Amino acid sequence: MLGAARAADTIVAAASPMPPLSLDVAIERLGFAAPFRISGYVFDHQDVIVVTLSDGEHVGRGEASGVYYRGETADVMAAQVEATRALIEQGVSRAMLRAAMSAGGARNAVDAAIWDLEAKRAGRSVYELVGIAPLAALATTFTLGADHPAAMAARAAAFADVPHLKVKLTGELDVDIDRVRAIRAARPDAWLGVDGNQGFARKDLKPLIAALVEERVSLLEQPVQRGREADLDGVKCPIPIAADESVLTLEEIPGLVGRFDVVNIKLDKCGGLTEGLEMAKQARLLGLGVMVGCMVGSSLGMAPACVLGQLCDVVDLDGPIFLAEDRVPSMEYVRGRARCPDDLWGFPATSGARG
Numbered sequence: 339m340l341g342a343a344r345a346a347d348t349i350v351a352a353a354s355p356m357p358p359l360s361l362d363v364a365i366e367r368l369g370f371a372a373p374f375r376i377s378g379y380v381f382d383h384q385d386v387i388v389v390t391l392s393d394g395e396h397v398g399r400g401e402a403s404g405v406y407y408r409g410e411t412a413d414v415m416a417a418q419v420e421a422t423r424a425l426i427e428q429g430v431s432r433a434m435l436r437a438a439m440s441a442g443g444a445r446n447a448v449d450a451a452i453w454d455l456e457a458k459r460a461g462r463s464v465y466e467l468v469g470i471a472p473l474a475a476l477a478t479t480f481t482l483g484a485d486h487p488a489a490m491a492a493r494a495a496a497f498a499d500v501p502h503l504k505v506k507l508t509g510e511l512d513v514d515i516d517r518v519r520a521i522r523a524a525r526p527d528a529w530l531g532v533d534g535n536q537g538f539a540r541k542d543l544k545p546l547i548a549a550l551v552e553e554r555v556s557l558l559e560q561p562v563q564r565g566r567e568a569d570l571d572g573v574k575c576p577i578p579i580a581a582d583e584s585v586l587t588l589e590e591i592p593g594l595v596g597r598f599d600v601v602n603i604k605l606d607k608c609g610g611l612t613e614g615l616e617m618a619k620q621a622r623l624l625g626l627g628v629m630v631g632c633m634v635g636s637s638l639g640m641a642p643a644c645v646l647g648q649l650c651d652v653v654d655l656d657g658p659i660f661l662a663e664d665r666v667p668s669m670e671y672v673r674g675r676a677r678c679p680d681d682l683w684g685f686p687a688t689s690g691a692r693g
Contacts, residue, residue: 355428359506362390363388370662383553387412387419402446402632464611473648484508507535518530534561555577562582598626605646636668
């Protein structure tokens with residue numbers, strides 16, 4: 339896994355209700371530089387919602403892409419936020435928001451905007467509010483979308499200065515094994531994780547795992563469908579298995595024990611940084627590793643996950659690299675490490691530069 343995790347023992351206190359706020363909800367389309375393929379899906383753009391909260395002096399923002407396999411379109415998420423407008427504009431706290439909105443992208447966008455606004459009002463960064471210091475740039479995986487093995491190997495070689503790669507698989511066992519072998523040949527030095535995206539049947543697991551062990555793969559993410567976690571019972575896998583679609587919220591974490599080794603927390607799934615931090619804490623208590631992932635989105639969508647990433651063993655926050663154009667300011671990606679600039683999200687306007 340990617341380095342040592344920090345202890346996830348921070349207790350995140352929900353802030354007191356804010357004064358009355360004004361709310362804006364916008365839908366934006368983010369175009370991809372090239373189509374992106376995973377098991378069962380091909381994407382060429384991502385529609386997101388951007389929530390903006392203002393107290394008349396300070397402004398907080400949050401972005402969400404939603405969870406496509408749960409039917410969370412931008413229109414659906416925007417409608418969910420609008421349905422909660424009265425409560426939000428009364429000055430909702432993060433605790434009140436968790437009680438009022440179900441987990442998902444809509445709540446994530448509002449939660450992120452509240453955190454951002456809290457930081458600006460307090461004159462302290464979100465990292466300080468959470469109790470994480472010092473802030474570190476994060477070693478993140480860079481994702482290789484599913485393609486012909488030779489094309490994926492060429493892409494891996496192009497990421498020559500990126501130490502950690504995640505490989506998207508499609509459930510086509512022989513082709514997937516060829517993909518991993520081609521990538522390993524192109525990058526014998528790289529840390530490799532693979533993402534099954536729910537694509538494999540139980541009968542495929544033994545030959546898949548054998549091939550992954552041979553190619554020195556370090557993480558196997560979500561090989562089976564959500565709802566078919568029992569397919570992992572009795573499967574011997576020396577590689578840590580991460581739950582993605584199989585874990586959406588805090589309540590689902592206990593059910594992973596004995597089948598999965600790592601929890602992949604995505605803020606669009608769980609409904610925001612507030613819940614994500616609690617999930618990381620619970621996972622540690624149960625002896626599970628912690629990973630932070632993302633849907634494809636702009637740098638604004640990645641920024642809150644960078645806070646959670648400080649507590650994680652594995653970080654997968656490369657969403658903006660797939661976009662034809664990102665926001666300005668944007669996440670900084672240098673030699674496989676991701677850094678959130680102060681003026682993007684989560685820092686007061688007067689925040690000084692970080693080392």
